[in-house]
Amino acid sequence: MFESAELGHKVDKKTFKTEVPKLRAELLDVQYDMLQKKEFPVVILISGVDGSGKGETINLLYSWMDPRHISTLAFAAPSDEERSRPYMWRYWRALPPKGKVGIFAGSWYSQPITDRITGQMRRSELDERLDDINRFEAMLVNEGALVLKFWFHLSKDGQKKRLKALEKNPNTAWRVTKESYDRLKTYNKLQSVAGHVLRISNTAHAPWIIVEGTDDEYRSLTVGRIVLDAMKRRLQQEGRRQVPVAPPILHAIDSKNVLSSLDLKQKLLKKDYESQLAKYQSRLAELVRDPRFAKRSLVLVFEGSDAAGKGGTIRRIGAALDARQYQIVPIAAPTEEERAQPYLWRFWRHLPRTGRATIFDRSWYGRVLVERVEGFCTEADWLRAYAEINDFEHQMVESGAIVVKFWLQISADEQLRRFKERQDTEFKRFKITDEDWRNREKWDDYVSAVCDMVDRTSTGLAPWTLVEANDKNFARVKVLRTVCERLEEALKDDDGKYGDK
Numbered sequence: 001m002f003e004s005a006e007l008g009h010k011v012d013k014k015t016f017k018t019e020v021p022k023l024r025a026e027l028l029d030v031q032y033d034m035l036q037k038k039e040f041p042v043v044i045l046i047s048g049v050d051g052s053g054k055g056e057t058i059n060l061l062y063s064w065m066d067p068r069h070i071s072t073l074a075f076a077a078p079s080d081e082e083r084s085r086p087y088m089w090r091y092w093r094a095l096p097p098k099g100k101v102g103i104f105a106g107s108w109y110s111q112p113i114t115d116r117i118t119g120q121m122r123r124s125e126l127d128e129r130l131d132d133i134n135r136f137e138a139m140l141v142n143e144g145a146l147v148l149k150f151w152f153h154l155s156k157d158g159q160k161k162r163l164k165a166l167e168k169n170p171n172t173a174w175r176v177t178k179e180s181y182d183r184l185k186t187y188n189k190l191q192s193v194a195g196h197v198l199r200i201s202n203t204a205h206a207p208w209i210i211v212e213g214t215d216d217e218y219r220s221l222t223v224g225r226i227v228l229d230a231m232k233r234r235l236q237q238e239g240r241r242q243v244p245v246a247p248p249i250l251h252a253i254d255s256k257n258v259l260s261s262l263d264l265k266q267k268l269l270k271k272d273y274e275s276q277l278a279k280y281q282s283r284l285a286e287l288v289r290d291p292r293f294a295k296r297s298l299v300l301v302f303e304g305s306d307a308a309g310k311g312g313t314i315r316r317i318g319a320a321l322d323a324r325q326y327q328i329v330p331i332a333a334p335t336e337e338e339r340a341q342p343y344l345w346r347f348w349r350h351l352p353r354t355g356r357a358t359i360f361d362r363s364w365y366g367r368v369l370v371e372r373v374e375g376f377c378t379e380a381d382w383l384r385a386y387a388e389i390n391d392f393e394h395q396m397v398e399s400g401a402i403v404v405k406f407w408l409q410i411s412a413d414e415q416l417r418r419f420k421e422r423q424d425t426e427f428k429r430f431k432i433t434d435e436d437w438r439n440r441e442k443w444d445d446y447v448s449a450v451c452d453m454v455d456r457t458s459t460g461l462a463p464w465t466l467v468e469a470n471d472k473n474f475a476r477v478k479v480l481r482t483v484c485e486r487l488e489e490a491l492k493d494d495d496g497k498y499g500d501k
Contacts, residue, residue, distance in 0.1 A: 048152030052213030304408030
């Protein structure tokens with residue numbers, strides 16, 4: 001895999017000085033075109049062996065382009081805050097918005113490679129992580145991003161010579177440390193692991209570009225030209241590139257579905273409601289104060305028919321929690337800042353750290369519900385969203401989150417009754433809008449979307465709980481009971497899993 005990067009590629013200084021002014025001018029022109037259009041971000045990953053020129057290349061890109069519209073992210077060992085969230089969380093949050101360039105000096109590949117070399121990660125675990133990364137990069141490309149992945153290579157002798165040369169120069173000696181020579185000792189292992197990583201993650205939508213790092217001028221000119229050509233092609237491309245990630249939806253030939261099978265006549269008398277509400281609120285309060293919960297987090301997702309009672313149910317949950325321990329995130333139409341990022345970005349940023357809870361009043365499922373039904377996104381967008389959502393929730397659970405998802409369902413007749421009640425009651429009028437009435441006209445379309453959503457995203461790690469919500473008392477108690485049961489189950493499992501930590 002690295003043979004072509006050990007041929008001794010060179011560019012003489014005269015050619016370099018002749019080519020650079022033209023390259024810089026073109027890079028600036030393309031950068032400003034991209035900034036003006038704001039159609040896509042550029043994500044550049046700079047990886048490779050020590051001494052291969054990663055830092056120098058980043059500095060050159062800054063000097064050749066407008067640095068005001070470039071961000072460089074360098075990642076060391078994760079902080080305590082980062083460890084308490086999914087592995088990809090710190091990279092998710094650092095993605096550049098549309099129109100900007102983000103350079104990752106050390107990326108989502110760095111830690112898996114290090115862990116594999118040091119024996120902290122098995123080959124099977126590395127492959128699982130790479131599968132996650134491949135799907136993440138496919139998502140970025142589907143969202144419109146241009147992803148460029150560079151691996152700077154040096155032979156073992158070349159790396160040794162490079163480190164010694166850097167060490168002799170007073171201006172660069174600081175860059176050579178004991179760790180640099182320690183890593184030189186593991187060169188062969190790095191090549192083996194890196195070769196495997198590059199092979200598995202070398203995809204059509206985000207291929208690796210291997211660059212020989214021996215000659216500064218060759219390396220710099222090569223990277224500059226590749227970045228320029230890729231940005232030019234992307235600007236000329238009409239529409240976004242689509243990576244197929246989901247099979248088409250198949251519908252049942254009869255009219256039976258997960259919503260029509262619900263018994264919406266279930267009720268709970270007021271006396272029973274009050275006693276059970278107190279019981280489960282008390283139990284929930286105990287569970288989130290359990291010492292074992294300090295190593296977990298809780299993510300509650302509420303979706304449902306308009307006027308199904310999500311707000312009232314959320315308030316009953318909040319009454320059992322310490323206000324310092326949780327936040328409620330209401331989801332409306334995305335802001336301009338959020339539209340400039342991948343769809344899931346505005347949800348990534350609100351994930352709770354360990355010992356905390358986040359309650360989403362509507363959520364990332366908007367893409368496969370309202371955006372699908374109202375035509376706010378393409379069919380390709382909402383079809384691929386199922387896999388992206390499952391990946392997102394899987395990573396939350398893997399990091400210690402307990403994900404509990406609720407769909408509150410009411411009948412069309414009950415919804416109409418509640419709409420009229422809201423319209424006729426002065427202090428409830430703010431709850432009813434023209435959009436709510438329009439959504440009723442698409443009742444059947446929403447039912448189809450909900451059934452598809454449940455079929456595709458009710459996983460073993462994050463199953464859906466369908467709540468019969470014609471009776472608010474019944475719905476609130478069912479939700480509280482389910483939250484308690486899921487928490488109890490997770491904390492019981494943790495007795496063995498986290499007991500020795």
